[in-house]
Amino acid sequence: MGEQNPPVFGVVGLGEVGLPLALRVAESGYDVVGVDIDEERIRSLKSGESYIIDIPSSDVQATVDDGVTVTTEYERLSDATHIALCVPTPLQKSGQPDISYIVAAVDELVEVISPETTVIIESTVYPGATENLIREIVTDAGFTVGEDIYLASSPERIDPGNEQYDLEDIPKVVGGVTASCQAQTERLYEDIFQTVVSVNSATEAEMTKILENTFRNVNIALVNELVKVADNFGIDFWNVIEAAKTKPYGFMPFYPGPGLGGHCIPVDPIYLSWRARQNGIDTPLVDLADRTNREMPEYIVRRLTEVLNERGIALSESRILILGVAYKSGVPDTRKSPAIDIIDGLEKSQASITYHDPYVPRLNVNDVGPYTSVELTDDLLASVDCTLIVTNHPEIEIETIVDRSSLIFDTRNATANYDADNIYRL
Ligand SMILES: NC(=O)c1ccc[n+]([C@@H]2O[C@H](COP(=O)([O-])OP(=O)(O)OC[C@H]3O[C@@H](n4cnc5c(N)ncnc54)[C@H](O)[C@@H]3O)[C@@H](O)[C@H]2O)c1
16 A cells, blocks of 8 residues: 555454444544434434444534545445454344355445455454454455555444443454454554554454453353342342452452343354354353353243232232343443343233333333333332332433432342342342
8 A cells, every 4th residue: 555545444344343443533534424324323424423323423423524435335344444343243043143144245345345345343253253254255355464454353342331441441352364364454553543453363463353352251150149149148249249349469350241232242252153153163161151140031030029028019919110121331232132022021020010211212122112211200119019120221210219219129239338128239
């Protein structure tokens, strides 16, 4: 790539990862072309409307006004010198990795890109996907990786809803398929991000991302297992964690909860275990952590039943108000939210369910729904048999909940500052 060609940065997939990245790169002064197959999203962006919670519409408007192209047409990437791939990598219904979005996007890309383009995989994929699967597609299309096309992995590490870190402050791990792939990617990202962390290969970069999220998954599974033990012992496990946190080294707090959700933590370890199994390697710890976390919604329903029974109330005749159905605090994302499995379990027990979530106006629960978020009033709190806190959004006033509810089942320790008989904490 000659110095005379200023970089044009293409972003494929303008979601939670791609849109913030496109805006960041545009802010750094580069020409940006964003492509998404979702026409609705492209229409929103063109009219200056954001659909990502952390990005204000004013930022989208300013970026579009500034000349950033957003389109459904892959052909517009023909002048791109660098292209970041930010498409989804979910699981199939069978529980196996679904890499069809990656394959579809790369299939489209190889039809339109020019020689000398650098393609950077930002999506989370299994270790080896870039060096094998993606390399094979571009090679079949007639390119030679490291010579007339550059291929690297730089998995995104954004944490939606986290206001502490701007995207440019999160160190960017980069691993190229060849040394020239590495160099091309580093050169650009050193200009856009504060810190670039170079690793030896694309597979090392992919494994880094999977390690980070598997680490969270396994540690959350540990505290989810121990919270049940502590409950049996009659002790407050949240208090135990606070005490353990005072150790100045060798301990990092993780917190139990109703189960894992979102696009990353419950999904990424499966990409690892699936790939390892293909090579004949078992990952029993990772598998057990996954199962432990997936069983939490069922445990919550079981404990809720017991807590109600202790008060002479049958679950089947109870009215339950669920507070927060997004998978975590401060975001509207309900993908894989444990609230869905909890509502499903409660429905099967014929409890009467309502929910309140300031971020989620409607929610489909498998074949039931849509449920509609109800207004949180004193009358509502007084009328239900139990208020079940699944996600503690900052907008939900805990003091009112504690004052007005006859019974609270708190899966998030949101009521930590209150000591009342009507509170049961996970
Ligand atoms: N959301 C997160 O917090 C997060 C954090 C780090 C990494 N990741 C990873 O980043 C990747 C993207 O996740 P996301 O949360 O941004 O997903 P998302 O669903 O929010 O966005 C993906 C976008 O890609 C578009 N898309 C799908 N197929 C396409 C195609 N063939 N061509 C063009 N656009 C296409 C979709 O319409 C959507 O707008 C995943 O691999 C995910 O694991 C996500």
